[in-house]
Amino acid sequence: MLTTNYVPGTPNWLDLGAPDVDAAAAFYSGVLGWTFQSAGPDAGGYGFFQLDGKTVAAVGPLTEEGASSAWNVYFQTPDADATAKAVEQAGGAVRVAPADVFTAGRLAAFTDPTGADFAVWQPGDLPGGGLGTVMAPNTLCWTELYTTDAARAKDFYGSVFSWTYQDMPMGGDAVYSLVSAPGGGKVGDSAQGGIMELQQEHLRAGSSSEWHPYFGVADCDATFAAATDRGATVMIPPTDAPGVGRLAMVMDPAGAPFALLKGEPTTT
Numbered sequence: 001m002l003t004t005n006y007v008p009g010t011p012n013w014l015d016l017g018a019p020d021v022d023a024a025a026a027f028y029s030g031v032l033g034w035t036f037q038s039a040g041p042d043a044g045g046y047g048f049f050q051l052d053g054k055t056v057a058a059v060g061p062l063t064e065e066g067a068s069s070a071w072n073v074y075f076q077t078p079d080a081d082a083t084a085k086a087v088e089q090a091g092g093a094v095r096v097a098p099a100d101v102f103t104a105g106r107l108a109a110f111t112d113p114t115g116a117d118f119a120v121w122q123p124g125d126l127p128g129g130g131l132g133t134v135m136a137p138n139t140l141c142w143t144e145l146y147t148t149d150a151a152r153a154k155d156f157y158g159s160v161f162s163w164t165y166q167d168m169p170m171g172g173d174a175v176y177s178l179v180s181a182p183g184g185g186k187v188g189d190s191a192q193g194g195i196m197e198l199q200q201e202h203l204r205a206g207s208s209s210e211w212h213p214y215f216g217v218a219d220c221d222a223t224f225a226a227a228t229d230r231g232a233t234v235m236i237p238p239t240d241a242p243g244v245g246r247l248a249m250v251m252d253p254a255g256a257p258f259a260l261l262k263g264e265p266t267t268t
Helices: 021-032 080-089 150-161 200-204 220-229
Strands: 011-018 035-038 047-051 054-061 070-076 093-101 105-111 117-123 139-147 164-169 175-180 193-197 210-216 233-241 245-251 257-263
Touching (some): 011 021, 021 035, 021 047, 021 220, 070 210, 080 093, 080 150, 150 164, 220 233, 220 257
Parallel strands (some): 070 117, 139 193, 210 257
Antiparallel strands (some): 011 070, 047 054, 093 105, 139 210, 164 175, 175 193, 233 245
């Protein structure tokens, strides 16, 4: 499960690239109850989504030429420059070279060998990753990679972050791989996300490799309705997933995909 006790290779920051920051802030405020706080006049429109006074994500204008709106998942690293070298050695590409963000930390952005974009954050003055809370209602609870080549993706991220995996058969040839980072605890119990290969019908429909976030919610159906009422496009309607909970997936009005999850109660 996700925690704010970040170890290398765990998700530690999340931001949205949006063509219209004000419109994005209004949408997520209406759907998840977030408020927007600007990072200041020198931040180029970048700011923070907050819930009950805690930062849950961030948002900023699109800066890369030809970029489309998307959520960007960041992973903890003690050395962004070393991670950039590891990415290249493992067959990935550097999209944004390591750079300091004032004194808050150092970031870099990459593309894995299957085409999925992701980023890393090396903390500076900003402790950990900056997310004030996870796993609470209306906050990040899971990260997931849909990929054109699961085996290649697993080899890549295993090389870069030393991730370990637990494969879960899903019927037929489909396999869902739970992801855990070293130091996060027992594989499975400490899972922070999943990797799943896109099926042929998704590829024929134009799907490509991408990371996306899941936000935990108290009521999947109500939150889904709030999103679609505000212009979100349905990708997966509310669906029961045995052993997981009730989930749905949408694209926000600008085209950024994300998922909603009402998890099943856990027992010990």
